[in-house]
Amino acid sequence: MGVALMKVKSKENPSVEEVVEILSEGLSNEAIITLFAHCSVFYDGRAKSELGAGDRVIMIKPDGTFLIHQKEKRVPVNWQPPGSIVSFQIEEGKIKLRSVRRKPKEILEVELLKVYLISYFQAEDYEALNLMGSEAEMADLILQNPSIIEEGFKALQKEKPIKHGIIDIYGVDRDGNIVVLELKRRRADLHAVSQLKRYVDALKEEHGSVRGILVAPSLTSGAEKLLKDLGLEFKKLNPPKREKARKGKQKTLDML
Amino acid sequence: MGVALMKVKSKENPSVEEVVEILSEGLSNEAIITLFAHCSVFYDGRAKSELGAGDRVIMIKPDGTFLIHQKEKRVPVNWQPPGSIVSFQIEEGKIKLRSVRRKPKEILEVELLKVYLISYFQAEDYEALNLMGSEAEMADLILQNPSIIEEGFKALQKEKPIKHGIIDIYGVDRDGNIVVLELKRRRADLHAVSQLKRYVDALKEEHGSVRGILVAPSLTSGAEKLLKDLGLEFKKLNPPKREKARKGKQKTLDML
DNA sequence: GCGTCTATATCGAAG
DNA sequence: CTTCGATGTAGACGC
Numbered sequence: 001m002g003v004a005l006m007k008v009k010s011k012e013n014p015s016v017e018e019v020v021e022i023l024s025e026g027l028s029n030e031a032i033i034t035l036f037a038h039c040s041v042f043y044d045g046r047a048k049s050e051l052g053a054g055d056r057v058i059m060i061k062p063d064g065t066f067l068i069h070q071k072e073k074r075v076p077v078n079w080q081p082p083g084s085i086v087s088f089q090i091e092e093g094k095i096k097l098r099s100v101r102r103k104p105k106e107i108l109e110v111e112l113l114k115v116y117l118i119s120y121f122q123a124e125d126y127e128a129l130n131l132m133g134s135e136a137e138m139a140d141l142i143l144q145n146p147s148i149i150e151e152g153f154k155a156l157q158k159e160k161p162i163k164h165g166i167i168d169i170y171g172v173d174r175d176g177n178i179v180v181l182e183l184k185r186r187r188a189d190l191h192a193v194s195q196l197k198r199y200v201d202a203l204k205e206e207h208g209s210v211r212g213i214l215v216a217p218s219l220t221s222g223a224e225k226l227l228k229d230l231g232l233e234f235k236k237l238n239p240p241k242r243e244k245a246r247k248g249k250q251k252t253l254d255m256l
Numbered sequence: 257m258g259v260a261l262m263k264v265k266s267k268e269n270p271s272v273e274e275v276v277e278i279l280s281e282g283l284s285n286e287a288i289i290t291l292f293a294h295c296s297v298f299y300d301g302r303a304k305s306e307l308g309a310g311d312r313v314i315m316i317k318p319d320g321t322f323l324i325h326q327k328e329k330r331v332p333v334n335w336q337p338p339g340s341i342v343s344f345q346i347e348e349g350k351i352k353l354r355s356v357r358r359k360p361k362e363i364l365e366v367e368l369l370k371v372y373l374i375s376y377f378q379a380e381d382y383e384a385l386n387l388m389g390s391e392a393e394m395a396d397l398i399l400q401n402p403s404i405i406e407e408g409f410k411a412l413q414k415e416k417p418i419k420h421g422i423i424d425i426y427g428v429d430r431d432g433n434i435v436v437l438e439l440k441r442r443r444a445d446l447h448a449v450s451q452l453k454r455y456v457d458a459l460k461e462e463h464g465s466v467r468g469i470l471v472a473p474s475l476t477s478g479a480e481k482l483l484k485d486l487g488l489e490f491k492k493l494n495p496p497k498r499e500k501a502r503k504g505k506q507k508t509l510d511m512l
Numbered sequence: 513g514c515g516t517c518t519a520t521a522t523c524g525a526a527g
Numbered sequence: 528c529t530t531c532g533a534t535g536t537a538g539a540c541g542c
Contacts, residue, residue, distance in 0.1 A: 007372060008268055008269070008292055008372040008373050010266055010268055010373055010375070012264055012266055013264070032292075032313055032325070032327055034290055034313065036264055036288075036375070036377040036379070043535075044497075045535060046389070046442065046535040047387055047388060047389035047390065047441075047495070047497065047534095047535045048387070048388040048389055048497040048535085049385050049386060049387045049388065049535080050385075050386045051383055051384075051385050051386070052383035053383065054379075054380065054381030054382060054383045055377065055378075055379035055380050055381050056379065056381065057288055057290065057315065057377060057379070059313065059325065061325070061327055061328060061329075062327055062328070063327070063328040063329070065328070065329065065330050067325075067330070069288070069315065069317070069323075070379070070381050071288055071317055071318055071319070071379040071381055072317060072318070072319040072321070072338065073317075073319070073321065073338060073522085073523085074321050074323070074335060074337050074338060074521095074522060074523090075522060075523080075534095075536090077385050078385070078535090079330060079535085081330050081535095081537075082328065082329060082330060082537095103513095104535090106535075116263060116264040116377060117264050117266055117375055117377065119266070119292070119373055119375065121292040121311065121313060121372060121373065122311075123292070123310075123311035123312065123313070123326070123327040124310065124311050125310030125311050125312065125326050125327055126310060127307055127308035127309065127310045128307075129305050129306075129307050129333050129334070130305060130306045130307070131303055131304070131305045131520080132303060132304040132305065133302070133303035133304055133520080134303065134518080134519085134520095135517095135518065135519085136518090159517095159540090159541090161516090161541085161542095163481075164446055164478060164481070164482045164485070165446050165478070165516070165517085166515095166516060166517070166541090168517095184518095185303075185518085185519080185520090186302065186519090186520090186521095189530075189531070189532090190420055190421055190454070190530085190531070190532090191447070191451070191531085191532080194447075194450040194451060194453070194454050195447070195450060195517090197450070197454075198446065198450050198453075198482075220529075220530060220531080221529080221530075222420060222421075222530065222531075223530095225419075225420070226420045226454075229420070239303070241300075241303065241304040299520075300520095301520060302519095302520040303519095303520045304520090305520080329537085329538080330537060330538090331519095331521090331537060331538080334520090335520080336520095337520090337522075338522095360520090362520070387535080389535075390533080390534085390535090391532095391533065391534090392533090415525090415526090417526085417527090417531095421531070421532080422526090422530095422531065422532070424532095440533095441533085441534085441535090442534090442535085442536095443514095445515075445516070445517090446515085446516070446517095447516090447517085451532085476514075476515055476516080477514080477515075478515065478516075479515095
């Protein structure tokens with residue numbers, strides 16, 4: 001017995017039975033389910049939280065993602081990541097949604113006090129994001145054109161694992177000194193300087209003189225001071241916004 | 257002329273005119289608007305991205321938050337943060353949503369090729385999340401009971417600003433040595449050790465011997481090695497999951 | 513699986 | 528406003 005394959009289904013002010021029906025259908029159809037509901041939320045896992053009753057938007061994705069959004073902020077107030085298992089039960093005439101993550105063990109429970117809208121969407125999507133301006137692209141730019149850093153710079157290795165961490169770019173300058181580059185796609189802060197220092201210190205245990213260069217569009221005031229105190233250097237570089245080869249799944253003949 | 261104040265409104269497979277109507281109503285009503293739509297997305301700002309046509313869920317919050325979710329992953333594929341200004345226009349019979357952030361200048365554009373569902377929700381919510389198990393609670397625990405760290409430890413200051421950064425907890429041990437605590441609510445990594453090292457180094461410029469203790473439930477293998485190499489210490493401590501005083505806005509008589 | 517690191521990170525607190 | 532550090536960070540990539 002197959003469930004009707006509808007692209008979209010929705011119901012305003014549904015009864016408990018209708019919520020159960022649409023929820024079940026959405027889950028078995030691998031649809032994205034959204035609810036507008038008055039609800040309270042409980043979470044226990046890496047931390048623990050309680051959220052008293054209020055109106056929220058709930059989204060359940062076919063990959064197990066579970067999101068609860070309040071009317072403000074970019075981030076969900078509570079959530080469960082992909083791979084979580086969602087289920088529901090009825091207690092005293094109210095629906096309780098439950099999402100469980102196995103490792104680490106985390107449980108999210110939503111008590112639906114009133115559902116204003118339930119809907120699902122059988123989304124088809126074969127496209128992936130093409131993002132330009134990442135740190136990876138800064139690295140590509142430097143590897144293709146090392147003199148951007150300084151005349152005579154030669155890049156020897158990318159993502160070189162060392163004793164305590166992984167160096168973004170490892171190379172030598174015109175005088176043969178070892179050079180460590182730490183790249184940041186945005187304004188670099190104290191954290192970035194400490195990271196560079198850690199790499200430089202690790203290499204200094206083996207080589208004599210090691211230069212450390214922080215490559216970023218700019219520095220915070222504190223980063224600039226610390227960099228100077230530690231004898232490290234700064235090279236201004238903006239991340240390039242270049243088109244990349246398409247990575248997303250393409251609709252091919254095989255899929256039809 | 258006032259717009260009818262409905263808590264929820266929705267329309268499946270709406271016409272362009274109906275999308276415009278519900279969108280306008282939702283925006284002026286300070287509602288959360290969601291769309292199920294086949295769309296393509298363009299973003300330019302701190303980075304730049306393109307996303308070819310596919311089915312997504314779009315959410316627009318009254319605070320300006322703009323989210324575009326694909327059917328997988330916990331995070332939105334594109335977004336705009338709170339404070340952004342949303343608008344729309346019609347081009348060749350298609351609706352184009354546009355969200356602009358002023359600083360940094362960022363633009364998000366969504367071309368709606370087909371809308372399967374549009375809905376809005378006049379959400380009322382006066383509750384804030386009560387989260388237990390944060391780093392702040394570890395700090396409270398230590399300040400209330402310093403011997404948790406070791407016999408004779410005395411905490412002198414919390415969040416002490418120093419030359420390069422801010423120390424979580426600053427104190428002295430039974431022998432009068434300066435002690436720096438760096439707290440982590442989860443397994444501590446290389447970054448945490450580098451951070452502690454930065455604070456210890458800064459204090460060493462003024463005081464003679466300074467002890468650094470990383471306080472966390474556990475350490476990564478690399479963090480343990482680096483900690484030992486740097487002569488720093490580890491104290492195992494789990495973040496407590498304690499109830500906190502309510503912080504959320506409460507419905508009070510004044511509001512009625 | 514763990515370890516390491518990036519992110520259009522977002523968010524909040526403090527100066 | 529900027530700086531700084533936490534986050535139930537999530538996600539990716541390597542081993």
